Amino acid sequence: MRWIRCAAVATLALTITACTTSPTGRQQLTLMSDAQLNQMGQEAFAQYQQDLPPAGQAQQRYAQCVAEAIVAVLPEQERNQDWQIRVFEAEQANAFALPGGYMGVNTGLLDIAENQDQLASVIGHEIGHVLARHANERVSTQTSTQLALSVLSSAAGLEGPGGEQLMGALGLGAQYGILLPFSRRHESEADVIGLRLMADAGFDPRASVALWENMSAQGGANPPEWMSTHPSHGQRMQGLQAEMDNALARYEQARQAGRQPNCPRP
Template identity: 50%
Template sequence: MKKAAVPLLGIVMSACATSPLGRSQLMLLPESQMAMLGDQSFAAVKREMPTEPDRQANDYVLCVADAVTRDVGGSWEVVLFKQDSPNAFALPGGKIGVHTGMLRVARNQDQLATVLAHEVAHVLSRHANERLSQQVAVQQGLNAMQAMADPTSASGKTVMGLLGIGAQYGILMPYSRTQESEADLVGLDLMASAGFDPRQSIELWNNMASSGSGQPIEFLSTHPSHATRMQDLAKRMPHALDLQRQANAAGRQPQCDGLRKGGGG
């Protein structure tokens, strides 16, 4: 198994990148490696978590996801998991997972687009690569190949957590405040550019805050909410509304709500 670490350790070198909002980032891993980790992680989740068989619910989620990702490049696999928890995630390599419980909190296509665009923004901003790179730099090497062979191992759980889906394996590694803010703003632009109503982003986070019955729900546990989140979205709203108007004028007017079953999930 030691040889399996070579592809990862061989690329550990000083590497700087810039996030979509202009922040400097440490990137030690090639995107091909990140895509492989995303593929393996998604496969592990699909083995352990049941999928939602309802075709209408799947079509609805796919409609929103397709609109959000249409212009970001690559092909995206979208899976609706039959889970009551309001949660969603996106992984390098073009993987999107949505829990049916999210459909009760994201009450229309624009709110679901907010969630999916936020998660896709983490991928576009290479936040998982940034976190794994920091881990590699600290540990001077992380045997990701071995970890993915056994996601229930300690190292496997660590990788899952760094990729953003560790809650499934008992490892919560919330994104940093900076990364969350980036995902909020990049995601807002992304969903608006797809033709969705960016004003519904604030309603979505209100729904999130009120749906936990006094306890943080899973999505907010792994994606910390801060007092300034909605203020930051409001500040960027004029720009996002301009993007939406441009998208609508170009014919991008998502019509996914017609596929939605009452209440969702």
């Protein structure tokens, strides 16, 4: 059908003009302006700081020390971003990163991360999300998926209860077949980038696996992996182990170069 050919041509043109490469060499679709997303990240970070109580100064200095050691080994362009990290008083074992270099860590995660190396695996992971422009890719994927479903609905005349039911099924298929796998891919990629960064900064990369062992020991029900935005704990540990030889070599090079962070845990 003609509309299918037109949609295919438009999609191809969009993909070609918005194609970038992640730090691991993966092809990405990035439609958004980095400046626009960075502004949104700044606004969201300000809102977080209004809504969540700050942790104590000792915890803040601890996270800042680890973050600065990792930022120091970034390429110059990325290193010169306005990186900011805040520790929030919240029991959930969680951390986040926003476009523009804004990061948050909950005290609940500091309770699980037993030392500076384990915390470095978390902060390296969050910096990895920013370096790989995952927020841009996520928004771009959602936008292009919704556009494709809208074009399909209009062109195929899917109206009425039957059409709504079919479009609902297609939307569900897009969620589990495209959007969630992309999110899991982002998490795995950030794990790899973070592992390299922490090793380059002189943090022991083996601590990344120990952190996830701690997370697994916390228990808690998880949805099936195909319904989750994150890989399973076991899959994450396997992915980290697969990269460990390279990370250990980078770690030894960093130590020989004098990069030996000292960030005492409060």
